[in-house]
Amino acid sequence: IDEKFDAIVIGAGMSGNAAAYTMAKRGLKVLQLERGEYSGSKNVQGAILYADMMEKIIPDFREDAPLERHLIEQRFWMMGENSHTGLQYRSDDFNEEKPNRYTIIRAQFDKWFSSKVREAGALVVCETTVTELVQDAYGKVIGVKTDRGGGQIHADVVVLAEGVTGLLGTRAGLRKIPKPTEVALAVKEMHFMPQEVIEQRFNLKGNEGVVIEAAGTISKGMTGMGFIYTNRECISLGLGCLVSDFQASGESPYQLLEKFKRHPSVAPLIEGSEVKEYAAHLIPEGGFKAIPQLFGDGWVVVGDAAQLNNAIHREGSNLAMTSGRIAAEAIFQVKSRKDPMTASNLSLYKKMLDDSFVIKDLKKYKDMPQLLHVQSQNFFLTYPQLVNKAMDNFLRVDGTPKKEKEKMTVKSFTSARSWAGLFGDAFRLARAWR
Numbered sequence: 001i002d003e004k005f006d007a008i009v010i011g012a013g014m015s016g017n018a019a020a021y022t023m024a025k026r027g028l029k030v031l032q033l034e035r036g037e038y039s040g041s042k043n044v045q046g047a048i049l050y051a052d053m054m055e056k057i058i059p060d061f062r063e064d065a066p067l068e069r070h071l072i073e074q075r076f077w078m079m080g081e082n083s084h085t086g087l088q089y090r091s092d093d094f095n096e097e098k099p100n101r102y103t104i105i106r107a108q109f110d111k112w113f114s115s116k117v118r119e120a121g122a123l124v125v126c127e128t129t130v131t132e133l134v135q136d137a138y139g140k141v142i143g144v145k146t147d148r149g150g151g152q153i154h155a156d157v158v159v160l161a162e163g164v165t166g167l168l169g170t171r172a173g174l175r176k177i178p179k180p181t182e183v184a185l186a187v188k189e190m191h192f193m194p195q196e197v198i199e200q201r202f203n204l205k206g207n208e209g210v211v212i213e214a215a216g217t218i219s220k221g222m223t224g225m226g227f228i229y230t231n232r233e234c235i236s237l238g239l240g241c242l243v244s245d246f247q248a249s250g251e252s253p254y255q256l257l258e259k260f261k262r263h264p265s266v267a268p269l270i271e272g273s274e275v276k277e278y279a280a281h282l283i284p285e286g287g288f289k290a291i292p293q294l295f296g297d298g299w300v301v302v303g304d305a306a307q308l309n310n311a312i313h314r315e316g317s318n319l320a321m322t323s324g325r326i327a328a329e330a331i332f333q334v335k336s337r338k339d340p341m342t343a344s345n346l347s348l349y350k351k352m353l354d355d356s357f358v359i360k361d362l363k364k365y366k367d368m369p370q371l372l373h374v375q376s377q378n379f380f381l382t383y384p385q386l387v388n389k390a391m392d393n394f395l396r397v398d399g400t401p402k403k404e405k406e407k408m409t410v411k412s413f414t415s416a417r418s419w420a421g422l423f424g425d426a427f428r429l430a431r432a433w434r
């Protein structure tokens with residue numbers, strides 16, 4: 001490709017597609033490069049799509065996007081060995097004309113999103129890996145090289161939307177490789193079964209859907225969670241824990257996933273299903289403190305590559321697409337003023353992102369990743385065990401006077417964590433949450 005572009009976008013995931021679409025729609029000359037066979041072929045997600053953020057990019061996306069089910073119910077499970085204590089919210093108000101959250105299958109959704117990027121006028125080239133960022137003598141990024149040979153491709157600005165590992169940015173010295181405490185490794189399976197079976201098991205009708213998020217003994221004291229999402233004809237089921245915890249414990253993700261599937265609360269939901277897909281992927285979970293430099297001379301970084309992931313709320317794709325859209329809008333503004341794509345001009349992207357929910361939310365939870373990591377044995381093993389034991393004790397009618405039962409429960413907590421430990425944990429959690 002000999003021509004020069006206004007922008008090159010590396011990657012066709014949520015963030016890359018949002019950036020390429022937004023810039024192309026505003027008339028910029030955009031080249032998007034994706035190493036996968038097609039957009040979505042390399043991408044893994046649960047997956048929940050957050051409609052509000054998608055609407056800000058393609059307002060009428062519901063008309064033809066491949067959506068699975070809209071969510072009307074969320075269950076949070078605190079897992080014991082053979083039990084779970086749950087919090088459940090189900091509302092018919094979620095059966096609204098324009099539902100707020102959907103389950104999607106990324107391979108199909110990204111393919112659709114990519115078709116919109118092409119329609120908007122961007123040149124999308126798949127099966128092409130960017131091997132290097134091209135920098136001038138002053139370190140300004142001026143283009144890329146790919147595995148297709150053919151020399152350098154030049155652009156005013158390069159949008160790094162290459163996902164969590166972010167190898168190109170790292171190799172070019174623009175950011176550091178995320179630490180093992182800043183990324184989770186997640187494994188996921190797709191369990192197929194007839195639509196009616198899913199609807200019966202989860203008490204659903206039509207396109208209604210349910211999400212289950214589960215934490216507790218399933219992760220054996222490691223910082224991590226399991227999830228179950230209902231699609232139309234299959235269930236996505238998976239589990240992820242911090243890479244550093246896998247390293248320290250020697251546990252394998254596959255064994256944990258098997259254990260999760262065998263749990264008596266989970267097994268009946270997937271009984272008789274056929275597993276057709278298996279995937280593993282990293283999730284950035286370092287939060288606010290792990291966000292790298294977001295812009296420089298001739299470049300910006302968006303989505304997972306910028307660690308923009310809210311692990312507490314299990315939100316990633318919406319932060320990815322919002323950062324992609326905002327980067328594109330900032331680039332468009334700089335371009336409209338006919339200003340060069342210098343770091344100082346591109347700092348507009350960071351300013352706009354700081355003003356958005358993306359950075360505000362990550363900032364709110366800035367101390368959570370560290371707390372959950374350091375206290376993982378307590379939050380992901382001891383407390384779930386104690387809560388489930390307390391529920392068993394509370395519900396079991398065996399002639400023990402209630403007063404004595406209460407004492408037993410209090411004693412089980414204080415002997416596992418002492419009063420000082422309990423108050424300390426509550427205080428630390430409240431402080432990190434606020």
Ligand code: FAD
Nearest residue numbers: 011013014015035045046047048130163303304316317320
């Ligand atoms: P990606 O989607 O990873 O896209 C990066 C793209 O760049 C890929 O297509 C890749 O092939 C391409 N690429 C990389 N390097 C190169 C290169 N050198 N040259 C060319 N192309 C390149 N988020 C949610 O919002 N809801 C969920 O329910 C949810 N569940 C999840 C469950 C799992 C198991 C996982 C792993 C993640 C989940 N997430 C979820 C997070 C979400 O998937 C990510 O936040 C989102 O995909 C990030 O989008 P992205 O565009 O930044 O990166």
